[in-house]
Amino acid sequence: MTTNFAEVYNFVLRGNRALPLTAVVEAVFHGTLRYFRERHELAKKHIADNHNTPYCSRAMEYMAKKIEKANKHTVKLIGNQERRYEVQLPTDGFGSTNEVKTHEVKIGTEFYPTCECTCNKPKFLHLPCSHVLVACDQIELDAISFVSPYYLKEAVLKHGQVR
Structure with missing residues (x-):
């Protein structure tokens, strides 16, 4: 998991740079949503698996x-x-x-x-x-x-x- 948004957007844009602008914006939007969904699921799993540690x-x-x-x-x-x-x-x-x-x-x-x-x-x-x-x-x-x-x-x- 990373909190660096530049890394997130570079990951999302990989393979989409040759598309029209509206497709790039849509790819960024959906890719960002997917990133935060995955990050949320990983955080929930970590909380469930590690009750004794307060930190991520x-x-x-x-x-x-x-x-x-x-x-x-x-x-x-x-x-x-x-x-x-x-x-x-x-x-x-x-x-x-x-x-x-x-x-x-x-x-x-x-x-x-x-x-x-x-x-x-x-x-x-x-x-x-x-x-x-x-x-x-x-x-x-x-x-x-x-x-x-x-x-x-x-x-x-x-x-x-x-x-």
Whole structure:
């Protein structure tokens, strides 16, 4: 499932570009309806099959990959008042310019849960990056709170409906 409408319309238009304009518009309309019907059915199936996960399958797959990646990071606390962490990424050990990559992560309070990272993935994707996940693990905070409500199964079901 994708939410990128450019991808949807490119998929719908495949094979229809040589048709007259009215046929192209009709193909786009019917193809878009078919896409949202299929997306709605997939969301309903995912909700029925996965009662214990609050998020859609794509968000859960993303989180699983990032958790696996986070296990390879090294983290150290650098803030005494704020919850700021320096996360070092493993290097490949190849070449003469083998430098250690680091990211700075800032985690908000329990009352106002926010996360910031110098990689900016949490800001752009509305999903925590592996650096945030490893920092949350240090303070035993559930990083799922940083996943946008957009990725909730019910939101996917609601926005995937065709009326």
